[in-house]
Amino acid sequence: MSHTYSPRTRLLRAGRPHGGWVNTPVTRASSYIFKDIAHWRETRARRDTERLLSYGARGTDSTYALEDALTELEGGYRAKAFPTGQAAIATIFMAYLKSGDHALITDAVYAPVRRFCSRQLTKMGVGYDYYRADGADLAARITPQTRLIYVESPGSLAYEMVDLPAIVKIAQEHNCLVAVDNTWGSGVLYHPLQLGADISVMAGTKYLGGHADVMIGAVVTTQKAWQLLEEATVDFGQTVGADDAWLTLRGIRSLMVRMAAHERNAMEVAKWLVEQDEIARVHCPALPDHPSHMLWKRDCSGTNGLLTLEFTKEFDSHNAERFIEGLGLFGIGASWGGFESLVLPVDMGSARSVTDWVDHGPMVRLHIGLESPQDLISDLAAGLKALKVKD
Numbered sequence: 001m002s003h004t005y006s007p008r009t010r011l012l013r014a015g016r017p018h019g020g021w022v023n024t025p026v027t028r029a030s031s032y033i034f035k036d037i038a039h040w041r042e043t044r045a046r047r048d049t050e051r052l053l054s055y056g057a058r059g060t061d062s063t064y065a066l067e068d069a070l071t072e073l074e075g076g077y078r079a080k081a082f083p084t085g086q087a088a089i090a091t092i093f094m095a096y097l098k099s100g101d102h103a104l105i106t107d108a109v110y111a112p113v114r115r116f117c118s119r120q121l122t123k124m125g126v127g128y129d130y131y132r133a134d135g136a137d138l139a140a141r142i143t144p145q146t147r148l149i150y151v152e153s154p155g156s157l158a159y160e161m162v163d164l165p166a167i168v169k170i171a172q173e174h175n176c177l178v179a180v181d182n183t184w185g186s187g188v189l190y191h192p193l194q195l196g197a198d199i200s201v202m203a204g205t206k207y208l209g210g211h212a213d214v215m216i217g218a219v220v221t222t223q224k225a226w227q228l229l230e231e232a233t234v235d236f237g238q239t240v241g242a243d244d245a246w247l248t249l250r251g252i253r254s255l256m257v258r259m260a261a262h263e264r265n266a267m268e269v270a271k272w273l274v275e276q277d278e279i280a281r282v283h284c285p286a287l288p289d290h291p292s293h294m295l296w297k298r299d300c301s302g303t304n305g306l307l308t309l310e311f312t313k314e315f316d317s318h319n320a321e322r323f324i325e326g327l328g329l330f331g332i333g334a335s336w337g338g339f340e341s342l343v344l345p346v347d348m349g350s351a352r353s354v355t356d357w358v359d360h361g362p363m364v365r366l367h368i369g370l371e372s373p374q375d376l377i378s379d380l381a382a383g384l385k386a387l388k389v390k391d
């Protein structure tokens, strides 16, 4: 009767052995030895559609255990793990698009995906256009060649959301698949497949791993979208090592409690930040003045540790850099989702191409970690002092 358990309980049971050790042991492996020729032949005939042990790159006990937990997390048909989030995203584009096809991509996309499109999709003869981060112009940009709508909601840096069920409806009318980058929600806060999307992709490097010690990507799809993903994954030789699969699975066991703690800390820090004179706005969809707050309330179950600060227009990017230099607890570094706090300057001018981003002050992205929120607030206060220092 496992279907009666809550998602939280099911997630803690997914990807574990039936009896014996609590956890699936780490299986570092390449060659798999078959019982006899008939076993070898039968496995090879069935392994494209069934999950059978046959060769390390096709999956081991360790990667299958992770895939089970990912499938449970996103509520899909099956899952694949990739060496990075970016590799997972690239494989999606190559799995579902061919020369002559057209893709629509959100203007709020994770920046390296833009680079992938301009360098690789172009080479493949795939056309693409960006649509507004709020999805308002999406229907008007569909062409008869459009086969894939690529969504990131909430989007990178400013966390704009789209009305995903409405986009799914448009996609179905035009025979398009919908893929969603769900790194922000990480299977906890947002559920794209439940809202009708065909494919969900996550940078497990962020919250799934959760400890800044593993690179991993994950794709979960519906049954309809599965076979093309499976084939592309095998054809491009994408797989992950057993240690990385194990680390990610270990991270997933505490994902729900970590996410709730990131949310509590971020909300406490945000409450302080919005009161500061130097700050014009704190971008976070959980805050009532965010343009996507109503969609966030409807479709998300909480928020994470990400806050993007916008200083008032009297300051410029040099002030923002002084603010960053004035921080002691926030590491200057890419990625997020680990236990530690991070900070980076944000250049929205280059991060958006169809959405006007004018008349804004300089911006800085914070990842609020699991440190004491009082310590983080004191640190941010020191940063605000440094911001105002004249050269």
Ligand SMILES: *Cc1c(COP(=O)(O)O)cnc(C)c1O
Pocket (backbone or CB within 6 Å): 083, 084, 085, 086, 087, 110, 152, 156, 181, 183, 184, 202, 203, 204, 205, 206, 215, 216, 217, 335
């Ligand atoms: C970090 C990130 C990725 C890429 O993940 P990597 O594991 O660093 O390649 C993709 N999408 C979003 C939204 C991200 O934040």
